[in-house]
Amino acid sequence: MSDDFLSCDSAKDIIYRHNGFSSAITDWFYYSDLEPMAIAWDGSNLLSSSLSTDIIYKHSGFSDSILDSFAPPGHDTHGLAWYGGNLYSCDCALDKVYKHDGFSSTILDSFTSPDTTPYGLAWDNGNLLSAGNETDKIYKHDGFSASIIDSFFPPGTIPSGLAWYGGNLYSGDGGLYKFYKHDGFSSTIIDSFNSPYNSPTGVAWALGISPPSQFGRPNGDITVGSWSPFPSSPTTLWDKIDEQFRNGNTDYIESDLDEDECELSLTDVTDPETGLNHVIRCYAKCPAGKGKAEKLYIALVENGTVRAQSPATAVERTGPYWTLIEYTLSEAEANAIQNYANLSLRFHIVDVSEGEPIRVTQAEFRCSGIDEEEEYKPKIMMWS
Numbered sequence: 001m002s003d004d005f006l007s008c009d010s011a012k013d014i015i016y017r018h019n020g021f022s023s024a025i026t027d028w029f030y031y032s033d034l035e036p037m038a039i040a041w042d043g044s045n046l047l048s049s050s051l052s053t054d055i056i057y058k059h060s061g062f063s064d065s066i067l068d069s070f071a072p073p074g075h076d077t078h079g080l081a082w083y084g085g086n087l088y089s090c091d092c093a094l095d096k097v098y099k100h101d102g103f104s105s106t107i108l109d110s111f112t113s114p115d116t117t118p119y120g121l122a123w124d125n126g127n128l129l130s131a132g133n134e135t136d137k138i139y140k141h142d143g144f145s146a147s148i149i150d151s152f153f154p155p156g157t158i159p160s161g162l163a164w165y166g167g168n169l170y171s172g173d174g175g176l177y178k179f180y181k182h183d184g185f186s187s188t189i190i191d192s193f194n195s196p197y198n199s200p201t202g203v204a205w206a207l208g209i210s211p212p213s214q215f216g217r218p219n220g221d222i223t224v225g226s227w228s229p230f231p232s233s234p235t236t237l238w239d240k241i242d243e244q245f246r247n248g249n250t251d252y253i254e255s256d257l258d259e260d261e262c263e264l265s266l267t268d269v270t271d272p273e274t275g276l277n278h279v280i281r282c283y284a285k286c287p288a289g290k291g292k293a294e295k296l297y298i299a300l301v302e303n304g305t306v307r308a309q310s311p312a313t314a315v316e317r318t319g320p321y322w323t324l325i326e327y328t329l330s331e332a333e334a335n336a337i338q339n340y341a342n343l344s345l346r347f348h349i350v351d352v353s354e355g356e357p358i359r360v361t362q363a364e365f366r367c368s369g370i371d372e373e374e375e376y377k378p379k380i381m382m383w384s
Contacts, residue, residue, distance in 0.1 A: 003207045006062070007161070007172065007179065008036040010051065011199035014245070015039065017062055017212055021170070021181055023193040025244070027212035027369075029064045030324070038120070038161065039202040040080040040087070042103070046206070047087065049077035056080070056089065058103055061210055063277070070105040073098060079121035079130065079162070080202070088144075090118035090130060097121070097130065099144055111146040114139055120162035120202070122169065124185060129169065131159035138162065138171065140185055152187040155180060161203035172200040179203065196245075211369030213277070216266035218242045218363060222344055227255040227262040230359075238264045241363045246283065249322060249361050253347075256357035261348040263301060264363070268341040272368040275331035280308065280345060282363035283322040284315040288356050296358050298325055299346040300365060307343075308333040312350055315358055322361065334367075 004026070005018040013034050017027035035051035045067065046059040054075040058068040074091030081088040086108070087100040095116050099109040115132020122129040127149065128141040136157050140150040156173030163170040168190065169182040177198045181191040218238035229240045230252055240251040241264075253262070286294040293314035300308045310327035337343070343365060349358045 002209060002211075003165070003205060004209055004212075005163075005170065005179070006039055006041065006046070006204045006206050007195060007200055008039050008048070008202045009195065009197045009199050010035040010037060010201045012197045012245070014196070015046070015048065015062075016196055017206070017209070021179075021191060021193075023196070025196065027062060028245070029062075031064070037076075037078050037201045038080040038089075039204045040082045040121075041204045041206045041209075042082040042087075043207070046204075047080055047082065047103070048202070049080055049089070051076065056087070062206065068103060070103075072105060073107060073110075078117075078119045078133075078160070078201070080204075081121040081123055081128070081162075083123040088121050088123075088128065090121055092117040092119060092133065097128070097144075109144060111144075114146065114148055119158070119160045119174075120171070122162035122164045124164045124169070129162050129164065129185070131162050131171065133158055133160070138169070150185060152185075154182075154187060155189060155192075160201050163203045163205045165205040165207075170203055170205070172203045174200055213366050213369050214269040214272065215244075216269045216340075216343055216365035216367075217244070218264040218345065219267045220265040222263040222265055223261070225255065225260045225262045226257040227253050227260065227347075229253050237262060241282065241361050243362050246322075246362050249283070249359075252359040252361040254357040254359040255349055256352055256354050257349075258352050259348070259350060260352075261346055263344050263346040265344045266365055269343075269365070269367060270370050271337075271340045272370060274368050275329075275334035277366070277368045278308075278329035278334040279326060279366045280310065280329070280364075281324060281326035281366070282345075282347070282360050284313075284325055284358055284360045285322045286315050286317050286352070286356055286358045289315075289317040290356065291353075292351050294352045294356060294358055295350045296325060296360065297348050297350075298327065298363070299348070300329070301344045301346050302337055302339060303342050306346070307336055340367075 076093035120131035158174035161172035
């Protein structure tokens with residue numbers, strides 16, 4: 001278990017888990033609904049708001065699995081905070097700050113924000129903190145009220161996301177694309193780093209969060225079939241789809257031979273000793289497709305034995321969009337894995353014709369992480 005900084009990016013549609021307060025990313029997931037605008041942590045689970053759906057979500061821990069959700073009073077939730085067993089939110093279209101009854105749409109109290117565009121919320125052990133995009137100020141309220149005790153101008157011009165941890169304020173800036181650690185509640189900056197991308201929107205601290213996920217990514221070609229790499233040099237396939245995050249889909253592998261398949265080895269992961277949270281996924285498209293829908297399926301293979309396989313999925317044909325092909329293993333499928341150091345991904349295409357290649361990029365296997373403290377604890381065995 002650890003305490004880690006969390007952030008989200010509305011352009012990349014990603015929620016990130018950092019290694020403490022640093023630019024190092026230890027875990028992440030793509031947001032199921034587009035444009036994550038605010039995040040918070042309720043002690044066990046991530047909370048988030050989506051600009052696209054106007055919904056507030058409760059996730060299962062740090063994951064894209066949703067436990068609960070509701071529609072807030074407004075339609076532009078840009079700030080979330082959790083304090084005293086209740087959710088707090090702010091809406092930058094209605095200029096309001098709300099106190100919810102637990103995690104629900106029921107409103108216990110509200111007031112008008114001091115800024116007409118509130119963009120972040122946090123609590124500092126008794127007083128609400130808020131950020132304003134119109135005034136570019138960060139405010140300390142008197143408890144939960146419109147009365148302001150203190151305020152200051154942060155370094156940037158678009159304060160977006162607030163969190164309080166260890167006696168210090170943390171903030172994000174959507175103009176300079178940075179995250180800041182403040183000295184208490186002040187404009188003095190103790191530390192900072194650049195955001196992973198250029199649309200940081202929400203920040204939070206996750207206390208006592210479970211170990212980060214493990215990722216197995218391609219690291220070698222086992223079989224290549226008639227698949228070709230782009231760029232064509234080097235001629236290997238695996239290094240075209242092994243990126244941690246999508247890199248603009250500038251490299252990929254492709255084939256236009258029906259029933260063609262290739263298989264790529266994966267980097268080692270440690271047996272998580274659980275059959276939960278095992279996922280295989282990649283992105284695919286067929287830019288020249290026509291007629292019958294072109295399809296792809298992916299399989300997780302252990303030493304030649306298929307442990308799990310996604311359904312054949314039709315892929316995107318037009319525009320800049322790529323289809324996410326993702327399959328979550330059943331507990332039985334995951335428990336059948338014997339050696340996590342001997343896994344590979346197999347890609348198989350169907351219903352394609354010459355000149356209609358399916359392209360694949362960013363592929364990975366994901367499973368639960370390992371608690372290093374638990375892993376190295378001495379095991380006590382008892383006999384009777």
